[in-house]
Amino acid sequence: MKIKRKAEKKLEKNLISVRANTVLLIILGLLALVCVLPMILVVIVSFSSEQSIFENGYSFFPSEFSLAAYEYFLKLGDQIFRSYGISLFVTVFGSLFSLTVTAMFAYVLSRPDYRYGRLFTLLLLFTMLFNGGLVPGYMVNTQLLGLRDSVWALIFPMSLNAFYVVVLRTFFKSIPLEIIEAARIDGAGEFRTFAKVVLPLSKPGLATIGLFTVIAYWNDWFLGMLYMFETKNYPIQTLLQSMQNSMEALSQSSSNALEYAEMAKNAPTDSGRMALTVMVVLPVMLAYPFFQKYFVKGLTVGGVKG
Amino acid sequence: MKTGSKTPTAGARKKTRWFYFRKNLPLTVMALPALILMVLFKYLPLSGIILAFKRYNIRDGIFGSAWNGFKNFEYLFRTKDAWIITRNTILYNFAFIVLDLIFAVTLAIILNELRQKRAAKVFQTIFMAPYFMSWVVVSFIAYSLLSVDDGFINRALGLEVTWYSQQAAWPFILIIFQIWKTIGYSTVMYLGAIVGISDDYYEAALMDGATKWQQIRYITLPALRGMMIILTILAIGRIFYADFGLFYQLPRNSGPLFPVTNVIDTYVFRALKENGNIGMAAAANLYQSLVGFILVVTSNFAVRKIDKDSALF
Structure with a gap:
């Protein structure tokens, strides 16, 4: 126990500098945005009104939100x-x-x-x-x-x-x-x-x-x-x-x-497509945070072949 | 079980095939469903390979259609397509292998060095999310960015580029989305290997006054070397197979893009389902299967030489 604590202390010194850490955090943050923003765009478009899409295109900031796409699916x-x-x-x-x-x-x-x-x-x-x-x-x-x-x-x-x-x-x-x-x-x-x-x-x-x-x-x-x-x-x-x-x-x-x-x-053709896209990924993305830990565990245990 | 079969009694000589068959029967029954699936969906289709040497017509069926020797192959290799699809398949896969290796290893090292372990977990979760989406879903995500009239890129930059007919852009678009979708998965694999490196090495290095760069250069990277080599060789073994979804869904089957998006898998699919040219499709398919077979066996042989446990056989 004592030895282990000593080792931890030593490794503490081995951490990267705070400045390097900040730079890395910013880079990773930007990459995470690149990763996530396209998905968020699809969600926002699915809640945009057709008129808004006509005016602004697929935008992160639609001029008008609407549930028309989802209502349309529920009806037809x-x-x-x-x-x-x-x-x-x-x-x-x-x-x-x-x-x-x-x-x-x-x-x-x-x-x-x-x-x-x-x-x-x-x-x-x-x-x-x-x-x-x-x-x-x-x-x-x-x-x-x-x-x-x-x-x-x-x-x-x-x-x-x-x-x-x-x-x-x-x-x-x-x-x-x-x-x-x-x-x-x-x-x-x-x-x-x-x-x-x-x-x-x-x-x-x-x-x-x-x-x-x-x-x-x-x-x-x-x-x-x-x-x-x-x-x-x-x-x-x-x-x-x-x-x-x-x-x-x-x-x-x-x-x-x-x-x-x-x-x-x-x-609502444009928002409709994106609404269906959202409905298709939703189950997977909702379950994802829960299953990803099993997934990571299995992956690392399995390695190349297992 | 073992002891019973080893004692040399008088009855041992009568232990015929039938005896062993009955003794192993419960396990054989357990294996049976898988064996049936294997026969129906892996071995039975091998008979369909003869289509590559036939002039198929629906009325006579797979086995009744007339033979036409190597005509299908002659036609295939006389077209420009044969060269284009081979080139595209290999070059794209090559780009994917190199970039995936570089980015995955870099990201894994960065995530491992972060001072906040919790943040590393969160980033890892985010990077891996796209891996769990189908290419159909990704194609709609891409469309929201690239659509001519409404796409985010055209609107944000005030452009009117018809992305879905710009050949020059697609090698980049395909590579970006491929990396976007798969990088998290590869990163986690390498991260797992890094976490497994013993702390002793780093402690010893620290005592010798090694900097972080030196530690990465002389401890982390060498420790990952084996895994990098093996994953790369295995990927090279599959270089003749393209990810159908990426090349079919992402460009939305757009005709003007075929010269830069057509790969062997999409060519085979279109010949089969869209043009109904079964013979040609079967020929291209067999071409892929044979070259693929040689590459997989060769690469496995290479892996075996480096690390026996990582080889498939």
Whole structure:
């Protein structure tokens, strides 16, 4: 204890000078502004009136605030709610499914006494080195597996990430085999051992991989763009993307076509896009401060490979 | 489990494949869902590679369409596009690798040296936020800055630049946004490594009267060297794969920008979904897969020589 305090005292002298510290703080502060201001701009634009945008452009200081964009979505947002629902389902179900499958596979590969471990590891590693790529995958999924316009197309193609299997396998390997043996001697089957002994010991690893998976599913627009031909099946990110050029997508499944035509004339197009952008990132950014500490922990534990 | 299979009893000779299969069955069942996914979504698609050597038409399907040898490749490499997409993919990735390395290491060192640890945490959190946004979202953020009529940049500077058709600007725009989005993530990785360096080194250096610069130069940087080399080599192994979202979403699929924004991944996608030229798309795809394979294996081999534990295999 005494020695440690002494060491701390010594390192105190090793701090950078106050002046250097101030300069660095200013530089970092400026970088942080560059990082954050574009996001704030989008939020402000989403609350600006169309008239204000017409006059001042996308501005940090609009002449008039307005909730028109959000009201518009509430009134005519059938498609938005639908897409939100699709994304929610895909994220929740997809993550649970993906994490379960990945963890089980990683656990099996981590067991030195499993007879086919080497074979399956090779099969897995090969997929990291060589893959057919976009075209063969797309053709097989749409023509042979019937994933066209199916919600499963948003879940299955990205449910097994070989890299995550490798990371989790390393995590499971650090659990002493004796513990697993002990559970077995106590009469627990493989599934029980896995669920009651192995998983609780691997919470940090599972949390990190789980977070990555949740974010990946929520943020995915690519699978939606590839496999969804009808707008009504778009997840929220793909719907947002389709609005780059027009808000037309919203009309597709609006229950009241007449009302839509009426509203479309004075739709808050500019602020509307930004409002949807805000609604799409909001869940992630709200959760972000809470999950980032797990994320950092897992990252630094995992290092390059884990 | 081990002891049972090792004792040489009379029954041991009867321990056939079937015996082992049954003994390992519970674990095999656990692995089964992943194996099925792997077969369906990784191995089955490999059969689709033959499309690169076919003249695809919908009626005859993947396997029924007529063969046309290397025609698709001939067409592909006769176009100017083959050269442009290869050049763009490699040059952009190269720029990303170099800049990411420089900025991430610098930022990590700065954050580590800050006198206020709490402030360092806050900055780290802010820098990493963009990493969790999709490219679609980022494309709208960029649009709020770059739009011709309403964009913040044009309005603030009184310009009327049509950013979405200015070829010369896009190499910079793409690089800025790529760094903007990913730098926080890389910084945290390096910061983790710096925090792991033992204080003893710095104490010893301090006693010898080393300045802060000397400590960074002779302790911190050498300690990070291994990680820098390995991450860089791994990135070089993936230099033939571009981040599709960056190159497709950020320029909003703008035609006039293709010469500076088209990369292999976007080319393949457009050939497949927008032009319906399946054969050509498959050919470009296979070109990427093969060169990518060689690069990944080579880079992994190089990593293995430096640090066995960091290699994939």
